[in-house]
Amino acid sequence: xxxxxxxxxxxxxxxxxxxxxxxxxxxxxxxxxxxxxxxxxxxxxxxxxxxxxxxxxxxxxxxxxxxxxxxxxxxxxxxxxxxxxxxxxxxxxxxxxxxxxxxxxxxxxxxxxxxx
Amino acid sequence: xxxxxxxxxxxxxxxxxxxxxxxxxxxxxxxxxxxxxxxxxxxxxxxxxxxxxxxxxxxxxxxxxxxxxxxxxxxxxxxxxxxxxxxxxxxxxxxxxxxxxxxxxxxxxxxxx
Numbered sequence: 602x603x604x605x606x607x608x609x610x611x612x613x614x615x616x617x618x619x620x621x622x623x624x625x626x627x628x629x630x631x632x633x634x635x636x637x638x639x640x641x642x643x644x645x646x647x648x649x650x651x652x653x654x655x656x657x658x659x660x661x662x663x664x665x666x667x668x669x670x671x672x673x674x675x676x677x678x679x680x681x682x683x684x685x686x687x688x689x690x691x692x693x694x695x696x697x698x699x700x701x702x703x704x705x706x707x708x709x710x711x712x713x714x715x716x717x
Numbered sequence: 718x719x720x721x722x723x724x725x726x727x728x729x730x731x732x733x734x735x736x737x738x739x740x741x742x743x744x745x746x747x748x749x750x751x752x753x754x755x756x757x758x759x760x761x762x763x764x765x766x767x768x769x770x771x772x773x774x775x776x777x778x779x780x781x782x783x784x785x786x787x788x789x790x791x792x793x794x795x796x797x798x799x800x801x802x803x804x805x806x807x808x809x810x811x812x813x814x815x816x817x818x819x820x821x822x823x824x825x826x827x828x829x830x
């Protein structure tokens with residue numbers, strides 16, 4: 602069966618510090634991978650998605666970047682965190698087939714990031 | 718531009734009552750409409766989904782009603798239970814080319830005992 606691992610569960614970082622959140626998927630190959638951010642009252646905001654190794658599409662220009670160094674690994678990064686980067690970050694995957702068109706998203710358990 | 722509008726933002730229902738959450742969309746190219754359920758501190762999980770070729774889909778106590786002409790769809794939770802207390806997101810997807818889910822802003826449901 603497929604599983605998605607996301608860590609850490611919580612993170613407190615000072616403003617200006619770097620960020621690295623990691624997500625891995627097991628039990629499937631060539632998945633589409635996604636990073637979402639959830640802020641109170643703003644729903645689920647798609648940040649990045651990837652249909653393959655090294656292929657990253659950005660939905661929202663911001664202080665964050667994403668990388669996919671391996672087929673089932675997705676990393677969210679920042680060089681210098683801002684207060685506005687605080688939020689609940691969710692990694693998700695769906696079946697691939699070469700396009701991000703998907704019908705079912707499987708979410709990780711999320712990382713609560715607090716930037717102070 | 719928000720393409721899926723969800724209401725209400727929050728909802729309190731007594732145990733045994735019916736919870737109703739509404740969504741409206743603008744893009745007629747959407748052809749898949751899922752609902753996700755999220756418990757506090759967890760990631761969302763797919764609850765139920767519908768395509769526009771049917772007007773209703775029921776799974777247990779959960780029913781989606783779909784009105785294609787009005788571009789609206791809703792989630793009904795019958796016999797609501799305290800364990801249903803969660804945030805619910807509607808979403809929409811264009812199933813062609815490069816497309817990702819567009820989510821509503823979510824509804825926080827509290828079912829009182």
